[in-house]
Amino acid sequence: METSIWRALLYLVGILAFAGVNAAWLGWCERKGAARIQRRIGPCEAGFAGLLQPLADGLKLMSKQLLVPQGVDGIIFRVAPVLAMIPAITSMVVIPFSENIGARAMELSVLLLFALASIGMIAILLGGWASGNKYAIISAARSVSQNLAYEIPMLLTVITVVLLSGSMNLREIAIDQQGGFWHWNIFRLENGHFLTMWISFIIFFICSVAETNRAPFDMAEAESELVAGFMTEYSSMGFGLFMMGEYLNIVVGACLTATLFLGGWDCPFGKTPGVWWFVLKIYILIFTFIWIRWTYPRTQIYRLLNLSWKILIPFSLVNLLVTAALIKVF
Amino acid sequence: MTVPVHLRHDETFVLNLGPQHPATHGVLRVKLTMDGEYIVKAEPVLGYIHRMHEKMAENGTFAQFMPNTARMDYLHALAFNHGWALVVEKAAGIEVPERAEYIRVITVELNRIASHLLWWAAFLLDLGGFTPLLYAFDDREKIIDLLERVTGSRLTYCYLRFGGVYNDIDDEFVAGTRDFIKRLRGRMPRLYHDLVTHNIILIKRIKDIGFVTAEQCRRYGATGPVARGSGIDYDIRKNEPYSVYPEFDFDVPVFTEGDSMARYMVRMHEMEQSMRIIEQALDKLPGGPVMGKAPKVLKPEAGYYYSAVETARGSLGHRLVCNGDKNPYKLKLRSPTFSNLSLFGEVAEGMLLADALAFMGSLDLVIPEIDR
Amino acid sequence: MSGYLSDIVTGGKSLVTGLAITAREFFRPVVTEQYPWEVPTMTPLFRGHIELIGNEETGEPNCVVCGMCQRACPSVCISLDGKKNESGKGKVLTRYILDFTKCSLCGSCVESCNFNALRFSRDYNLASFDKNDFTMDLMKRLEEQNRCKR
Numbered sequence: 001m002e003t004s005i006w007r008a009l010l011y012l013v014g015i016l017a018f019a020g021v022n023a024a025w026l027g028w029c030e031r032k033g034a035a036r037i038q039r040r041i042g043p044c045e046a047g048f049a050g051l052l053q054p055l056a057d058g059l060k061l062m063s064k065q066l067l068v069p070q071g072v073d074g075i076i077f078r079v080a081p082v083l084a085m086i087p088a089i090t091s092m093v094v095i096p097f098s099e100n101i102g103a104r105a106m107e108l109s110v111l112l113l114f115a116l117a118s119i120g121m122i123a124i125l126l127g128g129w130a131s132g133n134k135y136a137i138i139s140a141a142r143s144v145s146q147n148l149a150y151e152i153p154m155l156l157t158v159i160t161v162v163l164l165s166g167s168m169n170l171r172e173i174a175i176d177q178q179g180g181f182w183h184w185n186i187f188r189l190e191n192g193h194f195l196t197m198w199i200s201f202i203i204f205f206i207c208s209v210a211e212t213n214r215a216p217f218d219m220a221e222a223e224s225e226l227v228a229g230f231m232t233e234y235s236s237m238g239f240g241l242f243m244m245g246e247y248l249n250i251v252v253g254a255c256l257t258a259t260l261f262l263g264g265w266d267c268p269f270g271k272t273p274g275v276w277w278f279v280l281k282i283y284i285l286i287f288t289f290i291w292i293r294w295t296y297p298r299t300q301i302y303r304l305l306n307l308s309w310k311i312l313i314p315f316s317l318v319n320l321l322v323t324a325a326l327i328k329v330f
Numbered sequence: 331m332t333v334p335v336h337l338r339h340d341e342t343f344v345l346n347l348g349p350q351h352p353a354t355h356g357v358l359r360v361k362l363t364m365d366g367e368y369i370v371k372a373e374p375v376l377g378y379i380h381r382m383h384e385k386m387a388e389n390g391t392f393a394q395f396m397p398n399t400a401r402m403d404y405l406h407a408l409a410f411n412h413g414w415a416l417v418v419e420k421a422a423g424i425e426v427p428e429r430a431e432y433i434r435v436i437t438v439e440l441n442r443i444a445s446h447l448l449w450w451a452a453f454l455l456d457l458g459g460f461t462p463l464l465y466a467f468d469d470r471e472k473i474i475d476l477l478e479r480v481t482g483s484r485l486t487y488c489y490l491r492f493g494g495v496y497n498d499i500d501d502e503f504v505a506g507t508r509d510f511i512k513r514l515r516g517r518m519p520r521l522y523h524d525l526v527t528h529n530i531i532l533i534k535r536i537k538d539i540g541f542v543t544a545e546q547c548r549r550y551g552a553t554g555p556v557a558r559g560s561g562i563d564y565d566i567r568k569n570e571p572y573s574v575y576p577e578f579d580f581d582v583p584v585f586t587e588g589d590s591m592a593r594y595m596v597r598m599h600e601m602e603q604s605m606r607i608i609e610q611a612l613d614k615l616p617g618g619p620v621m622g623k624a625p626k627v628l629k630p631e632a633g634y635y636y637s638a639v640e641t642a643r644g645s646l647g648h649r650l651v652c653n654g655d656k657n658p659y660k661l662k663l664r665s666p667t668f669s670n671l672s673l674f675g676e677v678a679e680g681m682l683l684a685d686a687l688a689f690m691g692s693l694d695l696v697i698p699e700i701d702r
Numbered sequence: 703m704s705g706y707l708s709d710i711v712t713g714g715k716s717l718v719t720g721l722a723i724t725a726r727e728f729f730r731p732v733v734t735e736q737y738p739w740e741v742p743t744m745t746p747l748f749r750g751h752i753e754l755i756g757n758e759e760t761g762e763p764n765c766v767v768c769g770m771c772q773r774a775c776p777s778v779c780i781s782l783d784g785k786k787n788e789s790g791k792g793k794v795l796t797r798y799i800l801d802f803t804k805c806s807l808c809g810s811c812v813e814s815c816n817f818n819a820l821r822f823s824r825d826y827n828l829a830s831f832d833k834n835d836f837t838m839d840l841m842k843r844l845e846e847q848n849r850c851k852r
Contacts, residue, residue, distance in 0.1 A: 033728075036727075036728045037728050038727075039727060039730060039733045291728075294724060295723075295724040296720060
């Protein structure tokens, strides 16, 4: 891989554009999706089908005063929203959009993604803590215990994928799955891996919903209990950055799921692979996120931890053992 | 000198829930003493929307208080209308034509369904499910349209009059009501039960949470679905029948578990029973006038009068004292949610914040009615 | 243990059912009314603020200044004045002010009127930045209506 300055610039602009467009228009998708599920129209006034709504929202947020209440920890309070945004954008560096599109193919890209995902959690913790608001602190504490609980099963299931592909490089993992949907990790036919991998997929998907703080696991911003959770004291773009960070986390989660389990940029029917397949897959996954959010009521923090420690972790451990055994036997 | 928080041995803190909070559905304030996410002590603070309705009754004529009744429990306004009409009719000895009684029952029961639908929607909103709200509002909208046709207003109805009702119902209303019942029965199993009632997240959220014993209900005077969810078989419509309720065949759903799920199920079943009452009333609907003979200026004889009705939230009692004048000497309302809310402090102790709010949602609070 | 497993199975099933229901709703038509573009039909009994009814021929208000509406009103929103009719007997209306800020639209006034002099208007766009806009002179309103009729 040649490393010219132009390539770096191109990817910088490309990733920022991709992140920005997604962060803005996923809000629109969410509102439209929710509206359709609830049999409403949703945003429809600003531009065609309300497509300019994110711009209007952004302008409105930017024109608001960025309030820093008395008694908050000033620096941390200001840093937290930025910290929510940066790891999500940085994660995109290692995501392979197709065989040739991908900023950087690192050997340990899976590990890097998880490290960055944890920083997102720290942003919530810092934001909640610095606000000096009781609701925000409760929310921060919740989000930490939630993220800790869900990172374990998530990593355990990722290990099954890593075992199968023998690599921690996302690009290698995707290349390993080329050639039609029967090669994808989720349906992998050879050596009977389809027995365990779909369980891995479900566990991974549940965990990624929980990791991105999405309903029904949105403990940190449970508006009927904690007003707005860690975002209670944030106004203007401080709030806007948290929202954008949340959407970018969803994008990263969807990209990761698509790469690890759904063959990355591979065509399901063994035809020409390409970046469009990858994009299609991630948007289907993102729609599923939205769909889930607008279907279920919220869980409760202890039920959520129970789900992780009593169901997901035992299942993923057994799953990991069975996968390892299958690899050993065949 | 105050000790800084981090040096205090006692690590509890006070969380002011409300008066502006998404979960309190109005201006209720609950002072919570919390230990982490556990509630050590919960103390509801009332009075943020106290409007002196009882005093206002003393200052106006009997008829002038009718619009006020609808503004207390704005979700089951017709039952409050009914309660006031009943006690004044009792005091002044006014006869109500049979058709008017039937129309009262039909509209009050329709309003009860609307109230339960809105409770269901708001309860799910408390639990973080937004979509069911819109489905319930879709159905509720149909009821409101029907009631708007006959009463002229959409929420704070002022429809009942001493000696009858304000306006007769027409064939279109009857047909519309039948259509609505058919529609709700069709939608109930899927959109209400499959989507929500049987949902594992909801079950885990409200089953075995917020236990209220029958003894507690008696001690605090809790009525309505709260008492019926704790195994107390008490419904004024059955136990102290008024109006034409004895003529209908309906059940009073009672659940003995006493948890939030039981209260949830009581209300879901009550909607079905209300539909049964409406159907029977529509079948039997007699002809005749809808307004009996009532004097323009009411001057009931001096004395004490009491009558109670069953609203969507429990029993509503009107205690009326007359001194022979054309306005009440004293009026005391016994409103259901005031007693139901009183339970909260005792039951919420030791609960998690999230569970306590789910429990509060299951009590079905309407704040203006608590404060009056 | 059996409870644990059956919870997972039935729970999972209930979650899938939920998704199926919302997916089906997703493709069904919209039920909401787009208010400023679509206006719902008003029922005949719609209660707006009150207005005076004019005589069919002369356009003069039907009101005989009996004051029943004023007495019936629970919120004291109505104030009216009349003077002696110069040509015949009875009184004619000179001033009819409705303080709509206090009105709760109960309709007691319309009901109490025995002379067919009051009715509910069909106005519903009642929003203003100025409180004084809601102190309505119903005589003026009637005059305007008469002018429009002509």
